[in-house]
Amino acid sequence: MAGDPKITRLLEHPAIWRGRSAARRAGLSTGFAALDEHLPDKGWPRTGLIEILVSRFGSGELALLVPALAALTRAATARWCVWVAPPLVPFAPALASCGVVLDRVAVVGGARPLWAFEQTLGSGACDAVLGWVRQPKPRDIRRLQLAAERGRTLGVLFRPRRAARTASNAVLRLSVEPLATGVRLTLIKGRSAWRGALDLPWPGS
Amino acid sequence: MRRQLIRSAASTADLPSAARTGSAPAEVSLRSVRRTAHAAPIHELWAGLHLNGLEPAQGLEQLATLAQRFTPRVSLAPPDGLLLEVAGSLHLFGGVEGLRHELSGECLRFQLRPVLAFAPTPLAALTAARAGEALVITDHALLVGRLAPLPIGALRWPEETRARLARAGVRTIGAVLRLPRAGFARRFGVAQLAMLDALTGRSRDVRATHRAPVRFRRRHELDCEVSDHDRLLAACAPLFDALGVFLTAHQRGVVELECRLVHRNAPPTGCVLTLAAPCAGGPQLSALFGERLHVLQLPEPVRAFELRADQLMPLRSLCRGLWQPGEHGGEAGEESEGLVDRLRARLGPEAVHGLALRAEHRPEFAWAVTRPPAVAPRSAALGVHGTALDEAALPTRPLWLLPTPQPLAAQDGLPRRRGPLRLMSEPERIETGWWDGGEVARDYYTAVDRHGVRLWVFRERTAPHRWFLHGVFG
Numbered sequence: 001m002a003g004d005p006k007i008t009r010l011l012e013h014p015a016i017w018r019g020r021s022a023a024r025r026a027g028l029s030t031g032f033a034a035l036d037e038h039l040p041d042k043g044w045p046r047t048g049l050i051e052i053l054v055s056r057f058g059s060g061e062l063a064l065l066v067p068a069l070a071a072l073t074r075a076a077t078a079r080w081c082v083w084v085a086p087p088l089v090p091f092a093p094a095l096a097s098c099g100v101v102l103d104r105v106a107v108v109g110g111a112r113p114l115w116a117f118e119q120t121l122g123s124g125a126c127d128a129v130l131g132w133v134r135q136p137k138p139r140d141i142r143r144l145q146l147a148a149e150r151g152r153t154l155g156v157l158f159r160p161r162r163a164a165r166t167a168s169n170a171v172l173r174l175s176v177e178p179l180a181t182g183v184r185l186t187l188i189k190g191r192s193a194w195r196g197a198l199d200l201p202w203p204g205s
Numbered sequence: 206m207r208r209q210l211i212r213s214a215a216s217t218a219d220l221p222s223a224a225r226t227g228s229a230p231a232e233v234s235l236r237s238v239r240r241t242a243h244a245a246p247i248h249e250l251w252a253g254l255h256l257n258g259l260e261p262a263q264g265l266e267q268l269a270t271l272a273q274r275f276t277p278r279v280s281l282a283p284p285d286g287l288l289l290e291v292a293g294s295l296h297l298f299g300g301v302e303g304l305r306h307e308l309s310g311e312c313l314r315f316q317l318r319p320v321l322a323f324a325p326t327p328l329a330a331l332t333a334a335r336a337g338e339a340l341v342i343t344d345h346a347l348l349v350g351r352l353a354p355l356p357i358g359a360l361r362w363p364e365e366t367r368a369r370l371a372r373a374g375v376r377t378i379g380a381v382l383r384l385p386r387a388g389f390a391r392r393f394g395v396a397q398l399a400m401l402d403a404l405t406g407r408s409r410d411v412r413a414t415h416r417a418p419v420r421f422r423r424r425h426e427l428d429c430e431v432s433d434h435d436r437l438l439a440a441c442a443p444l445f446d447a448l449g450v451f452l453t454a455h456q457r458g459v460v461e462l463e464c465r466l467v468h469r470n471a472p473p474t475g476c477v478l479t480l481a482a483p484c485a486g487g488p489q490l491s492a493l494f495g496e497r498l499h500v501l502q503l504p505e506p507v508r509a510f511e512l513r514a515d516q517l518m519p520l521r522s523l524c525r526g527l528w529q530p531g532e533h534g535g536e537a538g539e540e541s542e543g544l545v546d547r548l549r550a551r552l553g554p555e556a557v558h559g560l561a562l563r564a565e566h567r568p569e570f571a572w573a574v575t576r577p578p579a580v581a582p583r584s585a586a587l588g589v590h591g592t593a594l595d596e597a598a599l600p601t602r603p604l605w606l607l608p609t610p611q612p613l614a615a616q617d618g619l620p621r622r623r624g625p626l627r628l629m630s631e632p633e634r635i636e637t638g639w640w641d642g643g644e645v646a647r648d649y650y651t652a653v654d655r656h657g658v659r660l661w662v663f664r665e666r667t668a669p670h671r672w673f674l675h676g677v678f679g
Contacts, residue, residue: 056658092561093571106545
């Protein structure tokens with residue numbers, strides 16, 4: 001439809017107001033200019049579930065998110081940034097040195113990570129929720145995505161690389177592989193013209 | 206001159222209060238205000254309730270507790286009367302008629318239809334109500350005149366006194382008040398005269414304010430034994446409602462609520478709900494209990510349910526923002542407390558925690574678990590260098606720490622983890638801790654494994670020189 005020049009011309013008429021363009025919110029800057037250029041909203045979406053797929057734990061997936069978390073926790077009306085069932089201890093001195101304000105960070109442990117993830121996403125109390133959930137079903141991911149929209153929260157789900165083969169309701173799916181001085185990102189799903197891989201060097205390396 | 210000024214200021218200051226409380230005649234002359242101000246220096250308006258058919262067992266106290274919603278000064282007049290001093294709070298409930306409507310509504314919950322009278326003295330209000338007259342007397346000057354037609358029986362004097370008065374042809378309060386004071390005291394007793402003075406406001410009638418118990422303990426017997434969780438929750442709901450009413454009346458909230466489920470043979474199942482902030486909402490507590498109930502194992506069906514809240518905290522009044530949390534920078538203080546409560550109810554009290562820094566060089570002691578952070582509003586966004594920590598001053602640290610260092614295999618003095626590790630950095634030495642017995646002597650390195658994952662490893666400086674994995678850079 002968008003390709004039809006007549007309709008395109010018609011839609012340019014000033015009397016036609018299109019909600020989509022007004023409702024579009026600026027994304028949350030990732031802190032990496034090269035990555036911002038490639039992402040659909042010029043950054044992470046502020047609402048919705050994204051998936052980060054890694055071949056191995058510790059491939060650089062957290063370092064990719066930390067600048068955005070630092071910006072979120074420093075805002076005047078910052079809500080929480082919650083870590084649901086992290087596999088190791090988030091090391092507070094490292095987070096603080098990256099600029100994350102610790103009095104907006106909470107960690108949720110316990111036996112039911114999926115339930116806790118959904119509750120936290122849907123509560124409206126959080127700006128961002130990072131979750132490590134073991135083998136979520138497609139139905140679970142759909143629920144998480146709905147909860148993230150309800151709570152106006154950015155949800156980040158970390159999954160192993162092999163999950164790329166299954167379909168998912170997440171608004172953005174990225175695969176992360178470690179490089180010698182950075183990471184290689186591949187977009188698996190997302191409203192973006194970006195195809196192929198992006199090599200992102202760490203700042204200062 | 207100065208004294209005159211002060212007096213006129215005082216008398217005009219009384220004027221608006223008299224006009225405000227009276228929904229009735231506004232033609233209050235300055236002189237009458239001055240006179241009433243001398244007669245009853247404290248302006249009061251009492252609501253007297255006469256409750257017909259009240260069950261004696263603690264019904265009055267329960268109703269008094271409910272009535273504390275309208276004013277803090279509620280007095281019991283056993284066996285069937287209740288007094289509320291409402292001069293200060295009348296305008297909040299839409300005047301006399303509004304308050305009458307709301308009070309009657311509260312009484313209807315107990316299947317009671319009270320007679321409600323308003324008067325400047327407590328005894329006058331109570332007497333009018335007991336006489337069955339719903340009088341509204343807001344002006345002290347009119348008090349005696351309006352009380353005069355009421356029968357003496359409403360004063361509840363002893364039968365003998367009433368009989369003697371009746372023989373003398375005295376049947377109304379007006380007639381009693383016309384009797385000579387000295388003779389009345391001699392014949393009928395000083396106590397009765399004091400009562401008349403209290404009735405007309407000649408002497409001050411100080412009433413003890415009802416103090417509801419500041420702890421909540423109540424038991425609810427279920428109609429039948431219940432083992433189904435949802436039905437149990439529905440059956441317990443009235444008790445949570447009662448708790449909510451109790452807490453609102455006291456302006457208190459619970460932070461710890463003990464729930465006990467009583468069985469036929471097995472010992473009672475108990476669970477304690479711990480809340481992040483004082484909570485006074487019955488439905489909210491009921492929902493939390495529901496979350497908790499889902500993970501409870503019940504040995505037998507439940508026969509009765511008990512709620513105990515011994516520790517009540519003053520309730521913080523809340524300002525609600527215009528925006529929803531997350532919209533245009535809306536705050537999320539309430540939501541985060543609710544979230545913490547829900548997570549704790551289902552996952553246990555240890556499930557949610559915050560992170561804090563500690564001034565310590567050993568990595569495992571450099572952080573601490575804290576209570577979940579309270580989301581206090583900030584005046585402005587923090588700058589990039591808002592915290593006390595200078596980013597450049599800190600050495601590189603991994604984002605993930607292993608709870609305890611994990612031993613690594615070694616080959617030719619170099620560590621291995623699913624293949625050889627390449628050491629990428631100069632060693633960083635972290636040593637000593639003799640003061641608490643946790644002495645360490647380590648050389649930390651950044652290492653990269655076969656797959657490119659960056660790790661934080663250390664080598665002990667003491668004898669076996671073992672290698673350990675302590676963090677992942679993530």
